[in-house]
Each structure stands twice: as structure tokens, then as C-alpha cells.
Amino acid sequence: MKEDFLKQGYSKLEQLISEKEVEKIRGIYDSLLADKVRTAGLRSDLAGGSEEKPVEKITQIMRPSLVEPELSVTETYKLAHKKVCELLGEDMELDFDMLINKAPHTDTETPKHQDAAYWIDMPDNRAVSCWIALDDVYEENGCMWFLPKESDVVMPHQSMPGGGALFCDADVTGAESVALKPGGCTFHDGFTLHFSRGNTTDSQRRALILNFRPKAMIEFERNQGVDHTGDRKVRQ
């Protein structure tokens, strides 16, 4: 897993958490998804558009553990942290968490992007995103696709109208889709290009995503007011 991560900028772990733990996380996850009051301000539709829609296409809730602090003491957060330290070093800490849900038949892709496009400039760019599947995920419901990383360069990105996801215009020939069982996860680097297709199935596609970076860089971000709860700037 470490070899893949260092070589291509992403890797897959068949099972990070047990079925029982998946059930526990799903319970908290579903209550957050259903609660537009407590998640107000942290919640957006990555598909863009500012008006409230009857069905959010790609629901993103930032920092869910601020709303449900019990999340951060779960096995899930501990195990992901342990694996990430094995990948990039013992100084890695949780920077922020997020939920991204694709509702049934919303058929909306998460566009091609590099996470580093969302970042401020930092002296140490080590970072890992741990994307944990809470459902069976595959191409038709929006599993992750990755293009092997070639360099630590951020391509120009643009924002979807209405504050949705960032995207870049890149050739993704050779990208690999990574299907997962509930409790499986992928790890990706901040410069790895990735995307997911829309959900065309009858079920939800729930993912919990934990983002780690060095402790000193989290302090660096916080000192500049970056806490991953608010508006973001586009890095050109």
C-alpha cells in the first residue's frame, strides 16, 4: 500500500474498518445528512448553484465532527490516522473531515481536480486524503477514479458556477477506477488528479473523507484563518 501510494499518488485498502463500525458511522452520517439545521453553513452542493434544490446532487458537509464530536473518537478516525502515519510520517494529524454523498439517480460527476488546488501555499505539502466507502462503490454509483501522479504541480482550476467544486481541464486517459466494499478505503496525495462519475443507481453513495497533513502545517493554516469550514479561494 505504501509503495503504491509513494509511486503513483494513491493506493487502496480493501478493509479499513469492520462491518459493525461501518454501521455505526452510517448511523451518524445519515442523521447529519437529514439535519439541514445543524449542518447549515458547513453544507453545500458540489454540483453548484446557490438556490436550494429539492434534492442535493452531491452533498458535501465539511467538518462533520464539529457537529457530532463522537465521530472523532471512533475506531475509524484512529485507524485512518494510523495508516496515514505509516504512509507519510508520525507528524501527520487530522486537518479536516468531510462527508460527500451522491443521492440515487442524481447522475452528477465530481469533476477532475487536484486537492492541492484548494490549498494555500505551504512550506510542506505532504498530505493524505483517506476516502472511506460506507456503501459498495463502483463506477455506476460514483467510485473514485485516479490518474497516477507525475509531479507536485497544481494545474489551473476553475470554480463551478454558484460555488460548487473546483475543476481542471486535464486528459485523464489511463485513469483507474477503484471499486470498494463498505469499510474499504483509498488514500490519495494532494497532487493526484481524481474524479468520480455520477450515481445512476437506486441507492446512495456515501463516503466519509479524512484529510491529514503535518501538525505544523495545520497550525500554519489555522494561523491564516483556514479551518475548512468557510469559503474557499481558487488557486490559479
Ligand SMILES: O=C(O)CCC(=O)C(=O)O
Ligand atoms: O466523493 C467524491 O465524489 C469526490 C471526493 C474527492 O474529490 C476527494 O475526496 O478529494
